[in-house]
Amino acid sequence: MILLICMAVFRKRRLTVIWMFALLLLEIVALNLLIAFNGAASNPFSAVLLIPVVMACVWLPHSAAVAVVGLSIAAQWTQWQFTQFDASHAMLAHAQGMLLGFTITSVLIMTVVFYLRHRLNQQEHQLQALREKQLRNEQLLAIGTAAAQLTHELATPTQAAQWLLEEALEKTQPTPDWLNDLSQQFSRIQNKLEHWRHVTDDVRHQRTVSINALALATEIQHVMQLARPEVAISWRVERQLESVNINADRTLLPALSNVIVNACDAQKQISDAPVVVSIMTQQNGFCIEVRNAGHSDNLNQLGQRLMQSDEGHGAGAVISNATLEKFGGTLRWTHANNEVVTWITLPLSS
Incomplete structure (x- = not known):
């Protein structure tokens, strides 16, 4: 009651855990004294x-709530010690039964x-993850729309x-080398645009194909060169x-x-040492491990949301x-031995 009154009086300010703990202890002492001098059990x-x-189990942290419950039970058993000297045997048995019932009920x-708090926290974390995923999808949609446009x-x-x-080329004879080179570069640009149109079409229709893992590894090496x-x-x-x-699209x-x-x-x-890229199968999955020198700041958030930094916003990782x-794959980063380890996993097609 004391805690509720104080919360109503100071409703514009949130009471600290220490204050709530102290008020609950005061309330336990006051109620136990009042009950003890008015018939006890x-x-x-x-x-x-x-x-x-x-109230303690709902509002206080677990350790503080356990302390309040333990002190409340101890206060109840103190009442039994206080009344057992001047009461009949039947009354003492009744008091002991009441105290055992109070102890079991409190626990x-x-x-x-x-348990309910744990379930609520789990649901809150799930909702937060869904909100973050929705925000990320909205950001990706905006990026994809801009790229398509x-x-x-x-x-x-x-x-x-x-x-x-x-x-x-038709009117200039002989054709200079720079004009041939320029024509080749424009042809590459057209091929890239045509490729991305196919990629967009695959994504729109959710088309996937079976890709050989070794051929994919060879293509990755070619792209990186x-x-x-x-x-x-x-x-x-x-x-x-x-x-x-692997089942995937372009x-x-x-x-x-x-x-x-x-x-x-x-x-x-940071360094001129080579980046180590290992491509393998592990536990029925296609795995890529990338090791490079780097720092470990915000590795747990990388790929989850856009982040402002000197290197960019991390849109590529997202x-x-x-x-x-x-x-159905995963992408995660860890830091070990002054290296950033990127671990990619993809399920194999059946």
């Missing part, structure tokens, strides 16, 4: 002593309330530039990959390559993580 209102126990209430807008001027180059030729990479590829396959290769590119960029800023989750 024979008092029909002795059940009111369970109220501080319930049961504490157990049930703690940019691809669409680039298609027309690129095609126009290609026509101009073809006309220049083009993307980061200045960074040394030590490849460790198992030959057993030739006999296993977004898998960019997602995996982006993770290794980020590791190469981090390594380049997109790669979402892509791997779509295929």
Whole structure:
């Protein structure tokens, strides 16, 4: 009652745990003294002593709540010691039964309330994870929409530039080398745009194909030779990959390559040592382990949400993580022996 009165008086301010603990102890002492001098166990209102126990289990941390329950039980048994000298044998047996019932009831209430609090915390964490996932999906949708719009807008001027180059090639004889090189580069741009249109179409229709794991590893090595030729990479590829396959679409290769590119960029800023990439099968799964020098700040949040930093916002890690989750895979980072270890897993197709 005392705690409820204080909370009503100071409703604009939240009481600290220490204050709530002290007020509950005061209430336990006051109620036990009041009951002890008014019939003790024979008092029909002795059940009111369970109220501080319930309030402690609901509002206090577990350790403080256990302390309140223990002190409340100890106070009740002190009443029995106080009344056993001047009461009959039947009354003492009744008092002892009441105290045993109070002890069992208090422990049961504490157990049930703690279990309910645990379940509520689990549901709250699940809701928080769903909210974060929804926010991440909204961010990815915005990024994907912008990328698709940019691809669409680039298609027309690129095609126009290609026509101009073809006309220049026909009218310029002999054709200079720089014009041939420029035409080849525009052809590569057109091929890339066409590839991304196919990727968008696969994602829209949720089409997946069976990809050979060894062929995927070879493609990753080829992409990294083009993307980061200045960074040394030590490849460790198992030959057993030739006999296993993965169900995915065309977004898998960019997602995996982006993770290794980020590791190469981090390594380049710190050391000239090679990045170690191991591609293997483990526990019925396709696994990629990437080891590079780097720091361990925010590794637990990397890939989960966009983060502001000097290197960027981590959008690539978020997109790669979402892509791997779509295929039932996982992406996580750990720090060990002054190295950042990136661990990618994907289920094998049956």
